[in-house]
Amino acid sequence: MTRWILISLFLLASCESDCSAGTGSQTGNSVVAGRLLRADSLPAKGVEVSLTPASWGSPRALTQWTDSLGRYRFEAVDAGLWTLQSHGQLSAMVRTLRVRSGRDSVLPTLLALPRGVVVVEVHLDDTLRTGRLLVMGTDDARSLASADREVFVRFTNLAPGVHWFSIVGPDGKILRAASLTARSGRTDTLLYTQWRREIKEASEDGDLEYEDEEDEED
Numbered sequence: 001m002t003r004w005i006l007i008s009l010f011l012l013a014s015c016e017s018d019c020s021a022g023t024g025s026q027t028g029n030s031v032v033a034g035r036l037l038r039a040d041s042l043p044a045k046g047v048e049v050s051l052t053p054a055s056w057g058s059p060r061a062l063t064q065w066t067d068s069l070g071r072y073r074f075e076a077v078d079a080g081l082w083t084l085q086s087h088g089q090l091s092a093m094v095r096t097l098r099v100r101s102g103r104d105s106v107l108p109t110l111l112a113l114p115r116g117v118v119v120v121e122v123h124l125d126d127t128l129r130t131g132r133l134l135v136m137g138t139d140d141a142r143s144l145a146s147a148d149r150e151v152f153v154r155f156t157n158l159a160p161g162v163h164w165f166s167i168v169g170p171d172g173k174i175l176r177a178a179s180l181t182a183r184s185g186r187t188d189t190l191l192y193t194q195w196r197r198e199i200k201e202a203s204e205d206g207d208l209e210y211e212d213e214e215d216e217e218d
Contacts, residue, residue, distance in 0.1 A: 034107035043070030
């Protein structure tokens with residue numbers, strides 16, 4: 001069973017505009033589509049865009065490339081929570097959206113910005129020392145094996161937006177979880193006090209919803 005994280009504090013941002021569009025008369029899987037611009041507001045053409053289930057350790061990812069106008073389109077997307085991320089060499093973006101069965105998701109035009117840096121602070125005990133540090137939606141995994149009590153792990157190439165981090169034990173159990181917003185061209189620190197210890201299982205529908213805090217203010 002896919003492991004989901006139930007978070008009591010939601011970072012909700014314009015779900016009505018980002019999540020669903022359409023008549024609701026369709027049935028089955030849905031379409032996720034939108035347009036991506038560069039930081040200079042020109043179309044981000046020929047950029048890889050991925051759509052990954054927002055769950056820990058999910059091996060499944062859908063991939064598309066933007067056309068000459070910066071447009072992307074994913075078809076036959078299952079209902080659930082997904083992470084949308086672009087993978088441009090110089091700039092990128094990350095968003096999370098909920099796809100509902102039979103309702104196409106048309107996102108507003110998104111802007112790819114220079115990447116940010118996140119430094120993750122971990123205070124190690126005997127259990128955490130055998131774990132790995134993961135970033136949801138990526139294949140970046142860092143071993144925490146160290147003789148030191150405190151370690152600082154640096155992620156230098158994160159797309160601007162909210163990212164979820166987890167510490168996973170050798171048995172695959174999630175030991176800690178935390179979220180942090182990576183800001184374009186900035187360095188942010190995930191402090192050890194921000195880690196959540198109590199990790200619960202959610203339903204298959206999932207209750208995890210989050211977006212950029214900046215978008216919430218717009």
